[in-house]
Amino acid sequence: MYIEQGYKGLSEAWRYVLGVLLVFLGWQIIGAFPLIIALLIKSDSLSTVLTDDLGVMSGILGSNAFLFFMLLTFAIGIICLFGYLRFVHKQQIKHLTTSRKKIDWKRIGFSFSIWALVSSLFIAIDIYLSPDDYQWNFELVPFLILAIIAVIMIPIQTSMEEYYIRGYMMQGLGIMTKNRWFPLLFTSLLFGLMHIFNPEVAKMGYGILIFYIGTGFFLGILTLMDEGLELALGFHAANNLTAALLVTADWTAFQTHSVYKDVSQPVLGWDILIPVFVIFPILLFIFGKKYGWKNWKERLFGRVLTKEEFAALNESESDMA
Structure with a gap:
């Protein structure tokens, strides 16, 4: 009943359509003001401030300050x-x-822990197998500043994306279409395509969108099967936090004072398929076993109740209680 939670507020279609637009404008325009002002203070050239080159902006402000202002846009967005x-x-x-009576913080913590462990293990294995591809990048003071910024701000950034796409849009589209498969498909594709302007895509080509879209489907399935955002919130925060703290590169969205720097020439290979087609299905199996997921077909492709049906169901459950 996660999608039907939208009925617990005012759920007319126009509210969702207007909300998607206004929140996006607030996130992208109002949220960008602090970054633009900081760049104007630090730069003598307006054309430099208006660049879309993350490396240039990071060079002007310093990587830690740029990361903070970039993540601040998501805080304003949320x-x-x-x-x-x-x-x-x-x-x-x-x-x-x-859809639970209260937010399950243990679910968030479990999902965060399992993916932080798995992703850190993969990074460690890759460093061990290809040591020439990595450069020791650790500097104590800049790293401590990075850690403070990352621990506070990255969960806000990932939560904004989850609440906006797999929360707000998922509920709105489900209520409007009265099914579950379309919100899952639409939000997963949108999540992947939102990363199309990331420097990784420019460097490695559009094939890497397989990973982003696949991740979108994985997080969407988590949300619908578990009837809540908790697992997706934990996973997404762990993914971005480990990336920011452990490994950076000149061609990634997060250019940080991380422990290591990837100095290899990025190549789009079969390795991007492993998480999507191997690791994510294994994680779905683990989560499914732990939380007793059943009725996969109904939860992913079934219909969404009408407002009247949902109200009647809640009333009958109240009477039984």
């Missing part, structure tokens, strides 16, 4: 989203998060 949810939809954040 404030816009929660504000719109509260005042236009009259919906609680809890109902955008989960």
Whole structure:
């Protein structure tokens, strides 16, 4: 009943359509003001400030300061989203998060822990097998500053993406289409395509979108099967946090004072298929066993109840209680 949680607020289609637009504008335009102002203060050239080259902007501000201002756009975005949810939809954040009586923080922690462990292990194995591809990049003070920024701000960044795409859009599209497969398909493709302007895509080609779209489907399946965002929130935070702290490169979105720097020439290879077609299915199996998932077909492709059906169901459950 995760999608149907949208009925616990005002759920007319126009509210969702307007909300997607206004929150996006607040996130991308208002959220960018602090970064633009910081760049203007540090740079003498307006053309330099208006560049879309992350490396140039990072060079102007310094990698830690640039990371902070870049992540601040997501903090402003999530404030816009929660504000719109509260005042236009009259919906609680809890109902955008989960169908459970309260947010399950243990689910978030478990998902975070398992993916932080797995992704760190993969990085360690790759460094061991290809030591020439990595350069020791650790500097204590810059790393400690990075760690503070990352631990505070990256979960906000990943939560904004989850709440906006797999939360708000998933519920809105499900309520409008009255099915589950279209929200899953649409939000997964959108999540992947949102990364199309990442420097990794420019460097390695559009084939890497297989990974981003595949990750979108994985997180969407987590959300629908578990009837809540908790597992997706934990996974996404762990993924970006380990990437920011452990390994950086000149051609990635996160250029940080991490422990290692990847100095290899990036090549699009079969290795991007392993997470999507091997690791993610294994994780789905683990999560499914742990949380007792059943009725996969119904949860992923079944219909969404109407508002009247959902109200009647809640009423009958209240009577039984």
